Amino acid sequence: xxxxxxxxxxxxxxxxxxxxxxxxxxxxxxxxxxxxxxxxxxxxxxxxxxxxxx
Numbered sequence: 086x087x088x089x090x091x092x093x094x095x096x097x098x099x100x101x102x103x104x105x106x107x108x109x110x111x112x113x114x115x116x117x118x119x120x121x122x123x124x125x126x127x128x129x130x131x132x133x134x135x136x137x138x139x
Contacts, residue, residue, distance in 0.1 A: 095126050109133075 091105040098120035100112060109129040111118075121127050 095129065097126055098124060 091107070094106065095104050095109050096102070097104065097112065099118050104126065106129060109126045111127050111130055118124070
């Protein structure tokens with residue numbers, strides 16, 4: 086989305102947008118999302134904030 090030269094390997098299932106790992110952030114972390122338990126973006130962002138991700 087923000088880097089058209091990089092492949093958008095992650096997909097927000099709520100908004101149907103593709104993002105690269107560098108831009109992987111939940112757009113509405115405080116709002117309910119029925120996809121959250123299976124959302125790769127949620128897990129990548131959470132793990133990188135905790136120092137576990139890449």
